Each structure stands twice: as C-alpha cells, then as structure tokens.
Amino acid sequence: MTAPGQTSRPVGARSPSWQAPSLLRGYAPIGAVALLLALVPIFFQNSPSRMTVIIVGMLFAAYAISFNIIFGSTGQLFLCTGALAGIGGFSSAILSERGVPMLVSIPLGGLLAALVGGLLSWVAVRRSLDTIFTGVVTLAFSLSYDNLVLGRKDLTGGETGLRVGAGSDTILTDQVKPYYVFLALVVAYLVLYRAIQRSHLGWAFRALRDDEVAAELAGVNVARYRVYAGLIGSGMLGIAGALFAHHRGFIGPTTYAFGDVDVRVLVMLTFGGVGSLLGPVLGAIVFTILDEILVGFNQLRIVLYGVTIVALFLGFRRGVIPTLETARSKKRRTPAASTKSAED
Amino acid sequence: MTAVVLDGIVLGLQLGLLGVGLTLVYGLGGVLNLAHGQFAVLGAIVIARMLDASFSLWVAIPVGLVCIGLVGLLIDLTLMRPVYKLRGEERVLLGLLLMLGVGTIIDGLLEWRYPIEALSIRISGDPVPILGVSMRIGGLVGSGIALVAGAALFVFFRFSTFGRATRSVIQDEEGARLCGINPATVRTTIFALSAVLAGLVAIARAMTAPIVVTGGVRLTILALIVAVVGGLGSVSGAFLAGILLGVVSTVSAFYIGSYITSIILLATAAITIVFRPSGLLGHRP
Numbered sequence: 001m002t003a004p005g006q007t008s009r010p011v012g013a014r015s016p017s018w019q020a021p022s023l024l025r026g027y028a029p030i031g032a033v034a035l036l037l038a039l040v041p042i043f044f045q046n047s048p049s050r051m052t053v054i055i056v057g058m059l060f061a062a063y064a065i066s067f068n069i070i071f072g073s074t075g076q077l078f079l080c081t082g083a084l085a086g087i088g089g090f091s092s093a094i095l096s097e098r099g100v101p102m103l104v105s106i107p108l109g110g111l112l113a114a115l116v117g118g119l120l121s122w123v124a125v126r127r128s129l130d131t132i133f134t135g136v137v138t139l140a141f142s143l144s145y146d147n148l149v150l151g152r153k154d155l156t157g158g159e160t161g162l163r164v165g166a167g168s169d170t171i172l173t174d175q176v177k178p179y180y181v182f183l184a185l186v187v188a189y190l191v192l193y194r195a196i197q198r199s200h201l202g203w204a205f206r207a208l209r210d211d212e213v214a215a216e217l218a219g220v221n222v223a224r225y226r227v228y229a230g231l232i233g234s235g236m237l238g239i240a241g242a243l244f245a246h247h248r249g250f251i252g253p254t255t256y257a258f259g260d261v262d263v264r265v266l267v268m269l270t271f272g273g274v275g276s277l278l279g280p281v282l283g284a285i286v287f288t289i290l291d292e293i294l295v296g297f298n299q300l301r302i303v304l305y306g307v308t309i310v311a312l313f314l315g316f317r318r319g320v321i322p323t324l325e326t327a328r329s330k331k332r333r334t335p336a337a338s339t340k341s342a343e344d
Numbered sequence: 345m346t347a348v349v350l351d352g353i354v355l356g357l358q359l360g361l362l363g364v365g366l367t368l369v370y371g372l373g374g375v376l377n378l379a380h381g382q383f384a385v386l387g388a389i390v391i392a393r394m395l396d397a398s399f400s401l402w403v404a405i406p407v408g409l410v411c412i413g414l415v416g417l418l419i420d421l422t423l424m425r426p427v428y429k430l431r432g433e434e435r436v437l438l439g440l441l442l443m444l445g446v447g448t449i450i451d452g453l454l455e456w457r458y459p460i461e462a463l464s465i466r467i468s469g470d471p472v473p474i475l476g477v478s479m480r481i482g483g484l485v486g487s488g489i490a491l492v493a494g495a496a497l498f499v500f501f502r503f504s505t506f507g508r509a510t511r512s513v514i515q516d517e518e519g520a521r522l523c524g525i526n527p528a529t530v531r532t533t534i535f536a537l538s539a540v541l542a543g544l545v546a547i548a549r550a551m552t553a554p555i556v557v558t559g560g561v562r563l564t565i566l567a568l569i570v571a572v573v574g575g576l577g578s579v580s581g582a583f584l585a586g587i588l589l590g591v592v593s594t595v596s597a598f599y600i601g602s603y604i605t606s607i608i609l610l611a612t613a614a615i616t617i618v619f620r621p622s623g624l625l626g627h628r629p
Contacts, residue, residue: 075433075437077437077440077441079444123614123617123618124617126617126618131433131436131437131440132370132376132436132440132576133572133617133621135376135378135440135568136376136568136569136572136613136617137610137613137614137617139378139564139565139568140565140568140569140606140609140610140613140614141610142565143561143562143565143606143609143610144606144607144609144610146606147602147603147604147605147606147607148603148607150603151601151602151603151604152603212433258561259448259451259561263444263448266441266444298456299452299453299455299456299459300452300456301452302448302451302452302455302456303448303449303452303453303456304452305448305452306445306446306447306448306449306450306451306452307445307449308445309441309442309444309445309448310423310442310445310446310449313438313441313442313445314423314426314442
C-alpha cells in the first residue's frame with residue numbers, strides 16, 4: 001500500500017530525475033498524432049465535401065475522448081452523449097442569437113452541459129454502486145432532451161432547426177481553418193486526458209475502475225470521483241457540440257440525436273480501446289472512413305453499427321490500442337527474459 | 345379532468361405491461377433489455393405487414409406474437425449465453441450493451457426495409473360512457489388486453505409451479521439451483537415471454553395510437569422508467585408505476601404541454617432512484 005501523500009505523484013515519476021523523460025513519454029504520442037493529423041488538409045483541401053466529412057470525424061474524436069473520461073475512466077455508461085453535446089450546442093447558439101459573443105457563449109454552453117452531466121452522475125451514483133441506474137437515468141435524459149428540442153419551438157426551432165449566424169465570417173467558416181480548430185480541440189482534449197491520468201484524479205479513477213469496493217475501502221470517495229468525471233466529460237462534450245454548432249451554422253433535432261451520436265461514439269471508443277489515450281481518435285478515424293465508403297447504404301449503416309457493437313463486446317472488448325500495447329510489451333519482455341536466462 | 349385521468353389510466357396500463365416484460369428479464373438474469381421497445385415495434389410491423397397482405401387480424405396477431413417470441417428465444421439462446429457466464433456488474437454491463445446493439449440492428453433493418461410502415465388497429469364500436477366520460481372503444485379494448493395479461497401473469501406467478509420457480513430464481517439464483525430449479529431454462533422461457541409481452545403492448549397500444557417504425561427507442565425508455573420506478577423485478581410494482589406515470593404524464597401534458605411529460609417522467613425516475621432506490625415495490629437487497 002502506498003501512503004496517501006504519494007498517490008498525488010505523476011505516473012512513472014520514480015524520482016525527480018525521471019520527471020522529464022516520463023513527461024516526454026506521456027505527451028509524445030499526442031504530439032505525433034497532432035503532427036500526422038495536421039497534414040490531412042494537404043491531401044483533401046480541394047474537396048469541400050471530403051473536408052466536411054473529415055471535420056465531422058474530428059468532432060466525433062472529441063466526443064469519444066470526452067465519453068472516454070466518463071465511461072472509460074469511471075465505468076459510467078452515459079447514454080446521453082448526443083444530448084449533452086446538444087445542450088452545449090443549442091444553449092450556445094441561443095445565447096449567441098441574443099447577442100452574447102461566441103467566445104463567451106461556447107464556454108457557457110460547456111458549463112451548462114457540465115452541470116447537467118454532473119447532476120445526472122450524482123443521481124445515478126448517489127445510493128448504490130450500480131451501473132444500471134446510470135444507463136436508465138441518462139437514457140431517460142436523452143428522451144427528455146429530444147422532446148425539449150422538439151417542444152420548445154420558440155427557442156430551438158423545433159423540427160426545422162436553428163440557424164446559427166455567430167460563426168460566419170470567423171475562423172470557423174470555410175473548410176481548412178475550422179479543421180485546424182477542431183484538431184486543436186482534439187489535441188487539447190488529449191492533453192487534458194493525459195493530465196488527468198497523471199494527477200490524483202487519475203489514480204482515483206484507476207482504483208475505482210479496477211475494484212470499486214477496494215477503492216472505497218482504501219479511502220477513495222467513489223461517488224465523488226464519478227461525479228467529477230461526469231462533470232469534466234460532459235463539459236467537454238458541451239464545448240465540442242457548441243463549437244460544431246457555430247461551425248456548421250445550422251443545428252436541428254438530428255444534429256445531436258441518440259441514434260446518430262451515441263451509438264457511433266460507443267462503437268468508435270470500443271473499437272479503439274476503452275480507457276486508452278489514442279483509442280478514441282483511432283476509432284473515430286476508422287469509422288469515419290468506413291462511413292464514407294458505405295455512404296450509399298444509408299439505413300444499413302445503422303445496422304452495421306449495431307452489428308459492430310455486438311461483435312466488439314462479444315469478441316474484442318479490449319479494443320485495438322490496448323491489444324497492440326500488450327503485444328508490444330510482450331515482445332519487449334521476451335528478449336529481456338531471454339537475456340536474464342542467459343545470465344543465469 | 346376525469347377524462348384526462350381516465351386517459352392516463354389507459355396509457356398507464358400499456359406502460360405497466362411494457363415495464364413488466366423488462367422488469368422480469370432484469371430481475372431474472374440481470375440483463376437490462378435495451379431492445380425491449382424495438383421488440384414491440386418488430387412485432388407490430390410483422391402484424392402490419394400481414395394485415396397489408398389482407399390476412400385477418402385473428403391470424404396476424406398470433407403469428408406476430410409467435411414471431412417476436414421466437415426472436416426473443418433465439419437471442420437468449422445465442423447472444424445471452426456469454427452474458428450469463430459473467431457475474432455482477434460485468435454481466436449487467438455486457439447484457440445492456442449487447443441489447444443496445446440488437447436494438448440498433450432492429451431499428452436499422454426496419455427503417456431500411458419498411459420506413460413508412462405503421463400499425464394501427466381500428467376497432468369499430470360506439471364510445472362507452474364511463475364515469476360520465478365517453479371513452480373510445482379502442483382504448484378500452486387495449487386496457488382490457490393489458491388487464492387480462494396482467495391478471496394472467498399474476499395467477500401464473502402466484503399459483504403455477506413454473507411461476508413460483510421463476511420467483512425463486514429472482515429472489516436467489518443459487519438457492520433456486522439447490523432446490524433443483526434450472527435457472528437457465530427459467531431465464532430462456534421468461535426472455536421469450538417478455539418479448540411476447542412486448543408484442544402484446546404493441547397491439548394494445550396500436551388501438552389508441554399508431555406504432556411507427558422509429559418509435560422503438562422511445563418505448564424502451566418508457567419501459568425503463570416504469571421498471572425503475574416500480575422496482576426492478578416486481579410485476580405488481582411495474583403495473584402500479586405504469587398507472588401512476590401514465591396519469592402523471594397525461595395530466596402534465598394536458599396542463600403544460602406534451603414536451604414536458606418526458607422531463608417529468610425523468611424527474612420521477614430520478615427522485616425514485618435518490619429516495620427509494622429499490623423502487624415502489626422492489627425488494628432487492
């Protein structure tokens with residue numbers, strides 16, 4: 001057992017002299033991914049339709065990272081990813097329409113989403129240590145969100161949707177510039193994810209994910225850390241949704257619908273690897289490409305997502321990134337073991 | 345006001361029957377069937393297709409119910425096998441996610457093949473006056489179906505050997521096993537029965553409002569709320585919660601607006617979870 005004081009140390013920091021390399025090791029993958037993704041517009045900048053698809057892909061990467069904090073880190077199955085993003089999107093759009101500048105309304109949208117997500121998390125974890133209530137409460141919230149958007153026509157435009165004018169003539173219009181905005185968002189989210197992993201929050205998250213009861217006994221307030229994860233992840237979803245609303249210039253009831261957002265995010269995250277840093281990004285890239293290939297089979301894509309959910313959870317629950325990591329560390333361990341036996 | 349409350353009871357009986365199927369499956373195996381509403385829609389669409397092919401209602405309904413029961417049986421025998429091998433939280437999570445996948449598949453297939461299909465059953469007859477309010481015959485027949493099904497379930501669980509075996513598995517799986525009950529058989533049967541109940545809800549509901557292809561998720565969520573408020577695993581709790589929520593939602597829809605009903609339902613579920621996590625009539629440890 002480690003003493004409470006030691007738990008706040010960053011991962012891998014065995015002594016102060018190790019600080020710099022471990023910091024580098026922690027954040028280098030993010031830099032590499034950012035560099036690779038920054039090159040994407042060079043190949044596609046002449047095709048506006050392709051760029052639109054790619055930007056949506058980046059949006060989903062941001063969603064998936066946020067969802068990873070909630071689901072991957074603390075095991076809360078939030079079935080309202082789309083609704084939380086929609087809270088951010090709609091509230092930010094409505095505020096901007098009333099004259100609030102975009103730079104204020106986007107964080108406000110995120111804040112509202114964070115509060116709602118934190119509240120849902122609080123209700124679900126308050127009494128029991130049961131995943132079931134999280135699922136039920138968040139699904140019911142998805143339905144409420146949907147009815148609210150359709151019902152409050154005066155605010156949201158109902159079925160016809162809402163035109164968002166604040167983002168025009170800014171960095172968010174056009175194709176290439178907003179791509180870099182969304183890339184920056186994804187990179188920021190990745191950095192935040194890694195920073196959380198290395199902080200005392202990360203320790204608590206890992207402890208409660210591995211064994212809830214043991215974590216609770218070791219003095220981790222499981223309910224409180226779950227609510228923290230709900231707050232942070234929901235806020236991130238809200239900001240991503242708000243940014244997208246201003247970029248797209250139009251949002252409607254289907255922009256953040258359950259079937260369009262939640263199911264896809266779940267598939268992307270599970271495919272890439274729940275609880276891994278780069279899993280959500282990999283999942284978003286793979287499924288954005290797959291979506292583009294299958295663009296002709298509209299409803300069948302939904303079927304494909306359903307089949308993928310079933311297949312992934314039955315046979316490949318670990319995801320690509322964790323599997324690769326295990327394979328690599330095994331390879332690394334094997335030569336080490338052989339040299340050891342040689343020494344013997 | 346009386347009319348609104350009576351409408352609420354009509355809706356509530358449908359909700360109760362919807363919740364019962366979900367609550368039984370969860371109580372038995374810990375699987376939260378997120379495809380329950382889609383089962384109902386699937387049953388409805390099978391019946392609607394048969395009616396389109398000019399079969400009579402008396403042929404279409406049994407065929408539809410048998411079809412959806414077989415789908416339930418098949419899913420339990422294949423997809424749910426690995427779920428039941430797990431224990432505790434892991435079982436709950438895997439069951440829930442797999443059924444979410446199944447629900448998505450059903451949704452996608454139906455929207456792809458029959459995007460504008462809908463089931464509505466019209467029953468001819470004059471409105472019947474009840475408590476000074478003339479009620480449409482369709483709603484009454486639908487409520488009758490729900491009541492009969494509920495009474496049948498009550499008798500089944502109270503007096504039949506298999507029903508008592510089912511209750512014993514809900515209470516204590518290991519204990520039931522020691523008494524010579526095979527939980528797997530009970531689970532499979534009840535899973536199929538729950539799918540049939542979903543189909544029955546679709547029929548009862550189609551008498552007051554059309555069942556559309558895209559309505560599955562909505563029905564699932566309503567079933568979840570009813571099951572949570574009533575207490576997961578409790579049949580009478582589901583009916584009680586169904587009627588309560590039905591009345592609450594029609595009254596609030598009448599006085600505030602229909603968009604508010606799902607928020608009130610959500611709030612009811614949240615309050616129940618916070619103050620009475622085991623539900624109105626739940627008896628889980």
